[in-house]
Amino acid sequence: MLAELLRNLRGLSQIPVRRVQAALGVVGWALVSGFIAPPQATTPATASTSLPAPAAVQLSPNSRRAYAEVLKLRLSPARELLRLELASTPTAPAPLLVANCADFVELVVSQDAGRYEALEQAQEARLAALDKAPASAMRDYARAEITLHLGLSQLLFRHLVMGGFHLRSGYHQMQDVVRHYPAFAPARKTLGVCEFAVGSLPEGYHWLLRLLGLTANVDTGLKNLALAAAQPSDFQTESQIYQSLIRESYYKKPEECLRLTERLRTQQPDNLLFAYLAMSVNKRQHDGEAALAAYRARPTAPGYLPVPYLHHMAADLLLYKGEYAASERENLAFLRDHKGRHYRKDAAFKLYLAAWLDGQPAAAVARYREQINRPGPTDVEEDNYAQHYYHEAQALNPVLTRARLQSDGGYNQQALGTLRSFHVTPTTLWRDRIEEPYRRARAFQGLGRLDSAWFYFERTQTVAGHRAPYYFAPQAALQQGYMAKNAGKNVQARFYFEKALHYPWHEYKNSTDAKANLALRELK
Known part of the structure; x- marks a missing residue:
């Protein structure tokens, strides 16, 4: 497979290296952000959520305790728990997998290049140890998961060829685990996240997926993830987090995610990952006060992985x-x-x-x-x-900048008050003329005054026309699509989602297009 990948890369001589790097970065970040961030196409899949048979035993009791510490981002206690188990059973899949989760989390969170080589070698050593273990669902799952971790680690540090090779290999290995062990819920969790991440990439990156031999369907990924989230297992909570984050981030259905993150944070106030999730979700939902409360209540005792x-x-x-x-x-x-x-x-x-x-x-x-x-x-x-x-090199408008920041934090009345001091003059930049109605629209939308929001979203697009290289008009169209969809006006929603896609380059085109495409799939 490596030789095939190298041949394909050599065949891309007409494509700038920067484009290959950027595209591999998109694949990697799509999957990496899913692990920590960590994030359905027919109303997010909840139907038919039973697996063929009860799931097998997965983690050993000691590995389960260590995995709980990894989820808290307490990596040193987790590694200490695993040390004796790995010394006595060096090819046991469960402790090898959890130890690798700890290393992978450290690399993704810290991005410390000084630790990369040692942790990469440790991942490769674990794969070699698993080759000596008896065949089982847990063995094959651990091998596929660690291979994916290795590939994503390599992509993160721009080892593009080997990263692409391991990403492709781990993805196909996980597909094989699901085929051979259909009742093994953890494999459906990882495969579902991978399928969603790959299937939701913008059309401009499909050439890379073909290069890597990766194909995926968003609906299939969501179904696999829903199966894992519904099935009791050692990885059920992780599956539920992924599922709720996808619904919140891509389908504008935040209620479940907000409930889940608050429940997890309440149940485990000593869990730094859950504090981060609560902070992140509330920040995206423009509830700055709730996000700051989660930050200030986060655990800060010694033993936690630093998260700058x-x-x-x-x-x-x-x-x-x-x-x-x-x-x-x-x-x-x-x-x-x-x-x-x-x-x-x-x-x-x-x-x-x-x-x-x-x-x-x-x-x-x-x-x-x-x-x-x-x-x-x-x-x-x-x-x-x-x-x-x-x-x-264009000066920002202080009024619009303050209003944007206030609205981003959920301070929408203050944003509208700030915008009262904005006045168009002959010297007002075109960018600012477009941004002003967009800022009003977002503030009204945050206050639930949807008629006013719709009016200003429409005005944003009128002022921008079809060629403005700014994100205001495409984002306005995307928001109108969501509003129409929530009102049950699917024909109108389709019009605005397609309109969002047709705008030329802007700063957030990748994420805007991905969300519009997923929304269009859901309308089908």
């Missing part, structure tokens, strides 16, 4: 509230502690906003702005947006 990204999220939430000095402190802490390359441009952009809106001296504002342009990847959309802002 939490500081970056908190910086956003404080920026929304207008607490600029506190936001600046949180982002500086993130940049100090974060060992990875992603979200650095976004952090610099947010530091620039905080300093600018706080009225800091021009030299401090300019210093943060220049940090945006430091070398670094733009794989994630937030970094891409920050870099695009830097290169566009």
Whole structure:
């Protein structure tokens, strides 16, 4: 398979290397974000959720305790629990899998290049140990899962050929596990997440999927995930998290996810991952106060894996509230502690906003702005947006910027109050003329005043026309599609989802197109 992949890569000589890197990054991030983030096409699949037979025993009691520690992001206690079990049974699938989960979580969360080589070698050693274990559902599942972890780790650190090879191999191995052990729920969990991630990639990346030999159907992925979420197993909670995150993020059905994350956080207040999930979901749902409450209540005792990204999220939430000095402190802490390359441009952009809106001296504002342009990847959309802002070199409008931040945090009445001071003049930029009605629309939408929101979403598209290289008009069309769909107006919803797809490049085109395509599939 490696030789085949290399031949295919050589055949792409007419395609810029940067495009291959970016596309592999999309595949990797789609799956990686599902593990930590971690995130149905016929109303999210809940029907027919029984497996052929009761699931087999999965984790040993000791491995189960260690896995619970991994989910809490307490990796040192988890590794200590596994140490004796692995010493006495070095080819046992359960402790090998949980040990690999701990390493994979460390790599994804820390993005520490200094730890990559050792953890990659440990993953390969576990695969070699599993080759000596007797065949079983757990053995085959652990091997497929670890292969996927290895591939995603390699993609994260831009070892593209080997990462693509292991991603492809693990995906096909997981398909084989489901075929041979249809009652084994954990395999359906992982396969379902993979199928959804692969099947929901934008059309522009289908050439890469063909290159890797990956095919997937979103509906099949959601069905497999629903089966795993409904079946009692050691991985049921993880399956339920994935399912609810997909419904919340891609199908605008947040209620289940909000209930689940709050229940998990209440049941396990010492679980840092569950605190992160509650913070993340409430942030996406524009409930800044709830997200900040989850951040402040997170466990902080020794023994937890450091998660610098939490500081970056908190910086956003404080920026929304207008607490600029506190936001600046949180982002500086993130940049100090974060060992990875992603979200650095976004952090610099947010530091620039905080300093600018706080009225800091021009030299401090300019210093943060220049940090945006430091070398670094733009794989994630937030970094891409920050870099695009830097290169566009157009001054932001302070009124619209404040209103945007307030609305992002759920402070919609304040946003409407801020927008009252916006006035169009002959020198007003075209971008600002488009953004102003969009900001009003989002604030009215957050307040549940949908007639007013619809009016301003429509005005956004009228002002933008069909060629504006900004995300306001396509996002307005996407939101109108959701509004029409929720009102049962499917023909109208289809019109607006298709309209969102037809806009040219903008900063969030990948995610906007993915959501519009999934919504269109659901309408079918």
